[in-house]
Amino acid sequence: MQPQPVIVWFRNDLRLEGNLALSAALSSQKPVIPVFIWNDKSSDCTFNGPHSERWLGVSLRHLSDSLNHMGSRLIIRTGYAPKELRDLASETHADHVYFNERYEPSEIQTQSLVEEALRPQNIVLKAFNSNYLFDPRTIYKANNHPYKKFGAFWKHCLTLKEPNPLPLPLRSEQFSSPMLWPNTVQLTEMNEGSSFREVSCIKPMWTPGEASSNRKLKEFLLTSYEYYSENRERSDITGTSMLSPHLSFGEIGPTQILQELDQQKLKATASVTLHEDKFITELGWREFANYIITHFPASNSEPSNTVLDHFIWDDNKYHLTAWQSGETGYPIIDAAMRQLKSTGWMNNRLRMVVASFLIKNLLIPWQKGAEWFSYLLVDANEASNNLGWKWIAGCGTDSSPYFRIFNPLTQSQKTDHDGSFIHQWIPELSQLAEPWIHHPWLAPIDVLQRAQISLDVDYPRPIVDYKTSRIRSLAAYKQAKLLYDLERKHN
Numbered sequence: 001m002q003p004q005p006v007i008v009w010f011r012n013d014l015r016l017e018g019n020l021a022l023s024a025a026l027s028s029q030k031p032v033i034p035v036f037i038w039n040d041k042s043s044d045c046t047f048n049g050p051h052s053e054r055w056l057g058v059s060l061r062h063l064s065d066s067l068n069h070m071g072s073r074l075i076i077r078t079g080y081a082p083k084e085l086r087d088l089a090s091e092t093h094a095d096h097v098y099f100n101e102r103y104e105p106s107e108i109q110t111q112s113l114v115e116e117a118l119r120p121q122n123i124v125l126k127a128f129n130s131n132y133l134f135d136p137r138t139i140y141k142a143n144n145h146p147y148k149k150f151g152a153f154w155k156h157c158l159t160l161k162e163p164n165p166l167p168l169p170l171r172s173e174q175f176s177s178p179m180l181w182p183n184t185v186q187l188t189e190m191n192e193g194s195s196f197r198e199v200s201c202i203k204p205m206w207t208p209g210e211a212s213s214n215r216k217l218k219e220f221l222l223t224s225y226e227y228y229s230e231n232r233e234r235s236d237i238t239g240t241s242m243l244s245p246h247l248s249f250g251e252i253g254p255t256q257i258l259q260e261l262d263q264q265k266l267k268a269t270a271s272v273t274l275h276e277d278k279f280i281t282e283l284g285w286r287e288f289a290n291y292i293i294t295h296f297p298a299s300n301s302e303p304s305n306t307v308l309d310h311f312i313w314d315d316n317k318y319h320l321t322a323w324q325s326g327e328t329g330y331p332i333i334d335a336a337m338r339q340l341k342s343t344g345w346m347n348n349r350l351r352m353v354v355a356s357f358l359i360k361n362l363l364i365p366w367q368k369g370a371e372w373f374s375y376l377l378v379d380a381n382e383a384s385n386n387l388g389w390k391w392i393a394g395c396g397t398d399s400s401p402y403f404r405i406f407n408p409l410t411q412s413q414k415t416d417h418d419g420s421f422i423h424q425w426i427p428e429l430s431q432l433a434e435p436w437i438h439h440p441w442l443a444p445i446d447v448l449q450r451a452q453i454s455l456d457v458d459y460p461r462p463i464v465d466y467k468t469s470r471i472r473s474l475a476a477y478k479q480a481k482l483l484y485d486l487e488r489k490h491n
Helices: 020-027 050-069 081-092 105-121 150-157 210-223 225-231 244-248 254-264 278-295 306-310 317-325 331-343 348-361 366-376 382-393 408-415 420-425 445-450 466-490
Strands: 006-010 032-038 075-078 096-100 124-128
Touching (some): 006 020, 020 032, 050 366, 210 225, 254 278, 306 466, 317 331, 317 348, 331 366, 348 382, 366 382
Parallel strands (some): 006 032, 032 075
């Protein structure tokens, strides 16, 4: 008689290798039923934007192909996760459900609801941590309080034992199938307009899937890793790993990245220690974002610095639309926002520049920007996205001071030396050379005529003056601070 099967519930861990939940299920030597639940109404789906949804469809197709190659298959169900898992367990007589944990408040709630739904059937729910280096619930200060500052948090993490080696590569003979596979929704049956279509916004910039993520990592380590510190903020070249979407969908995990670094022996070659490695520090910020959302879930949408509770925002709808569509009159801002809309991505430096402009020059609440990013980013990650926006706004547990306001002109010249990034994304400025490409409204009339540009016809003038808007922003913050101090004094 065949043992009762184990269900492996896939979510943002769309890979076979380094997937602790899957490896544990295979080690049980029971039949394994991999399942992904699409359009889960029990939580706020991370992959809810046009780029992330389309990536998800392609990634699921690759995961399904990989499982088929192993003699298994991916079961797709649609609907409410607790009900679908309960029904699937009843259909297949499964006695265990294995999954990799998520730490967002909505996902923690989903996991609790799943546990409640399975409990009456005596189905055991087992959780694993595959998508982060550390379990955030195991890290505390000496006084047993959670960390609030990245520096202290990451310093502590670097003293911890490195994550255990990942399981050996999987083999097809490890996969045991149930006697009868349950019904599944075919990827090709998903309705028109859904994520399950490979469309132009994914190609040619992105190739989703586990195999692609591993190729991209190896290519980065061999070609760009050594120069990461110098080039990661450049917009005119690809100076980053471009792994963030693969991490977001769990097509690769951070432990896999560290192990590949060790195997390549790049740290020794470049004479860089773990403490000094800028690339690994960026993984640390990802860990910190997940840590903060775990220990301070309410801070995910509300400011941690209550000074901003007293801030008087402008919240101009015209300015918000101009920012979203890349029509602010500041070329570096507009190029970055158009890149985001077209590809679902921009590098971290540009994310900070456009966020600073929205919050501090346009005086639009940071939540509006975070919502837009969450919708369009292909690497949408609730914890990292909100941490980044609150860092810029100056209201996170660890954030930039409010008076730090990025100058778009300076940032344009630093990150896009010859204007090639702006030329790529703002074709109406393609004939304008440096230095005017960074500030076309200052260009002489004859320069604009030769470039076939008529301001406010072909390209807008700045919607705000940087210096004036900076003064206004600092004055508004000063007033908010006075109101905050008065409130504290009277309380």
